[in-house]
Structure formats: C-alpha cells, structure tokens
Amino acid sequence: MLTRRHFIQTGAATAAITATPVFSQDAATHVVPEEYMPRIVNISNDFAPGEIHVDPGAFALYWTLPEGQAIRYTVGIGRAGLYERGDFTIGAKKEWPSWTPTPDMIERNPGAYARFEDGMPGGPSNPLGARALYLFSPGIGDTFLRIHGTPQPWTIASAVSNGCVRLVNSHIGHLYEQVPIGARAVLH
Known part of the structure; x- marks a missing residue:
C-alpha cells in the first residue's frame, strides 16, 4: 500500500544517495511540503487504468488506477512557450539517465547549455535526476x-523546465516502478 512513510523512507534514501559535494546544501536538506506529497485521489473522468495524465495548470501528474482512482504527484512543467501538449507513449525508461541538451536549448541559452553539448553522464547532479520516462510519438x-x-x-x-515534466527523485522512483514501456502519457 502507498503510504506517507513509503515516500519519507524513499526520500531519505534518495537524499542519502544524492548528498554529494556537487549539490548545494539546499538540495540535500530540502523538505518537500506536505501538500506536494503523492496521494491517492478519486478522479471523475473515465480514464483507463495504467495511464499518465499531466494537468499543467495544477502542476499535477496522475497515474491512473482501477475504480476511478489515481496517484497524484506534484510536478514542475515547461516554462511558458515550452510546455508541449500531446498524446505520447512511454518508449524507454532509464535509471540515472545521461542527458544532452537539445540544439534549441543551446540556442536559447548557450551560456548554460553549450558546455554540455556532448552530454552529461547520469548521476546525482544530472538534470534528469534518478529516473526518466522517455516520451515517444508515432x-x-x-x-x-x-x-x-x-x-x-x-x-x-x-x-x-525546457519542456519536460519533473518530479522529486523519490517520487519519480515510485512512478518509474509502476509504469511499463508502452504506457500512454497525455500532457493536457
């Protein structure tokens, strides 16, 4: 069963993993506010179980469950003009993924991204965090x-963000374990 204790324990484990000199003290000691903790909610729409739905206005990601319920996660979304709506499929999943900024990111902000044009290995300071679900389109x-x-x-x-949906590392860890390759992900 999903409980607050589970998220506190996985959050503590993630904090221990990520507490390296690369992080600022704020990252290692940040406490996620109670209202941002994942929780099971009732949903009124008839979404099929096993889907991701992102509501950008509420900064919410819903992992749909049977019987009109979902797990609601609080998320960060793309900045104005960078959030991309669509109906996607989870095409890949990676633990501690590597990251390479897109050419558009480098063009928008070369001072921040050009030095990473050849990529950055996965790890605690990587912008993709502990886990990533890759959105594919037919x-x-x-x-x-x-x-x-x-x-x-x-x-x-x-x-x-530059368009992606981000979660606290312990929360993406929990979601990652539930979402199979091929699952539907809708960014509303």
Whole structure:
C-alpha cells in the first residue's frame, strides 16, 4: 500500500544517495511540503487504468488506477512557450539517465547549455535526476520530452523546465516502478 512513510523512507534514501559535494546544501536538506506529497485521489473522468495524465495548470501528474482512482504527484512543467501538449507513449525508461541538451536549448541559452553539448553522464547532479520516462510519438519516435526526476526538488509546482515534466527523485522512483514501456502519457 502507498503510504506517507513509503515516500519519507524513499526520500531519505534518495537524499542519502544524492548528498554529494556537487549539490548545494539546499538540495540535500530540502523538505518537500506536505501538500506536494503523492496521494491517492478519486478522479471523475473515465480514464483507463495504467495511464499518465499531466494537468499543467495544477502542476499535477496522475497515474491512473482501477475504480476511478489515481496517484497524484506534484510536478514542475515547461516554462511558458515550452510546455508541449500531446498524446505520447512511454518508449524507454532509464535509471540515472545521461542527458544532452537539445540544439534549441543551446540556442536559447548557450551560456548554460553549450558546455554540455556532448552530454552529461547520469548521476546525482544530472538534470534528469534518478529516473526518466522517455516520451515517444508515432511516426517520430523519441520526442526528446521526458518525465524525470530532478536534483532541484524545490522546482516542483512551478513552470521552470525546457519542456519536460519533473518530479522529486523519490517520487519519480515510485512512478518509474509502476509504469511499463508502452504506457500512454497525455500532457493536457
């Protein structure tokens, strides 16, 4: 059963893993507010179980369960003009994924991203965090959009990313274990 204790324990484990000199003290000591903790909620829509639905206005990701329920996670989303709506499929899953900024990211902010144009290995300071779900689209394949963790847990519940959906590392760890390859993910 999903309980607050589970998330506290996995959060503590993630904090222990990620408490390295690369992190600021804020990341290692950040406490996720109670209202941002995952919780089981009733949903009124008739969504099929086993789907991800992201509500950007509420900074919420729902993993749908049977019988009109879902697990609600608080997320960070893409900044204005960078959030991309769509109906996607989970095409890949990776633990401690590597990261390479897209050419558009480098063009928008070369000072922040050009030094990573050859990629960054996975690890505690990687922008994709502990886990990533890769969003694919028919006819395109990998869209370069991700649902992923973050080494900056204070950024959830805000529009800060370059288009991806981000969760606290312990929360993406929990979601990652439930979501199979091929699952539907809708960014509303």
